[in-house]
Amino acid sequence: MDASTALNIYREQLKKYIDFNEAEWIIFSQHLSINQLKKKQYFSEPGKVCDKVAFMIKGTVRYYHIKDGQEITGYFSFENEFVTSYKSFLTGLPGLTYIQALEDCLLITFTHRDLDQMLANPMLAYKVEKFGRLVAEETIICYEDRVASFITQTPEERYLQLYNTGKDILRRMPQHYIANYLGITPVSLSRIRRRVLTGVK
Amino acid sequence: MDASTALNIYREQLKKYIDFNEAEWIIFSQHLSINQLKKKQYFSEPGKVCDKVAFMIKGTVRYYHIKDGQEITGYFSFENEFVTSYKSFLTGLPGLTYIQALEDCLLITFTHRDLDQMLANPMLAYKVEKFGRLVAEETIICYEDRVASFITQTPEERYLQLYNTGKDILRRMPQHYIANYLGITPVSLSRIRRRVLTGVK
């Protein structure tokens, strides 16, 4: 895929949040970069500041932490979703999360510095503020549901909910990553699946 | 406390996000209401749209769901924090959460309709957009940490972290609410506390 196709996809997807006119888009797009990741490359690593927000044109990433020498996968991103270590990006402090490409990825990114420049530009400031607010609000809604699932549901119920709504994750991610995502071990998820899918035991 | 004192506190606290000049504040504050809740009254209830964002001047609330006839407390808000059922407010759809006063509360609120009016007012739009973005981003950071705690920590580790950083919750909330907040039962938290605080068993 060439750069201009990718940018057009981005512009189209952004209409969900904000509709730039031609003049605005010319300036906005000057702050964008194309970023390609080979499988297993990192978009972000613990100890480093994640100073970019990416939009996934093609590919998938997973977010994971290391605890006691073990990888624990907390999240995934797919096509047409944003990718960043939000807290690190917003605070400018080093993050704790690996963000790793699971397939070759094509990303469109802007840096925090570019964001600041856009917010300082009267041509763009208002729409970029709105863009930021809407993306942040959408993110909050996802988190609200996710936290509620940890508070009110058992691991088995979380799996069933994912089974009914999370086809992308189930289809495209290995099961031991999904187990982490649900807050349980891979062995435990294997047992839950036997209970749920076969009715045995 | 009288209304003007409360509004001054609000204005002062908002400086963390945005600094309104006199003219702006006059307009902004016309969209604010004072809202008092007696202990046990509800700020929001399941099945109803939460169409207000509140700022807590005085008091505390808890957020809870009902599951299988049981209350499950998911969150708390204290003085100088925002209070809303974010998803319901943003989508305009009925929420699932009770937000209940645990003490008599003094709140400053604006409705979604007022927010729309402010965003439509060129005098305020830019600063209110920014205000919304910054509050949303702060909320995301809290959620990111909270989800990480469910993914990477055991209930005991979550309790210890709260013990080291969450003095307000520990000091002001009954233990069975805290248990829910940590994603466990009150009985289980009582056992964890014995293990942790006495070293027994």
Added chain:
DNA sequence: CCACTTTCTTATCTTTTGTTAACGTTTCCT
């Protein structure tokens, strides 16, 4: 001030999850 509710702990028992290890299968890499 007294009854009533709420809160917390403890005990017992059951269920679930974690841990570790083994095994077969699939996928990956060169």
Added chain:
DNA sequence: AGGAAACGTTAACAAAAGATAAGAAAGTGG
């Protein structure tokens, strides 16, 4: 193609959490 790594399941055991109930302590509201 062939060796290595990754993946999913299962088993056995230990550890933890859930459910339920009982009782003590603290707080609440007439």
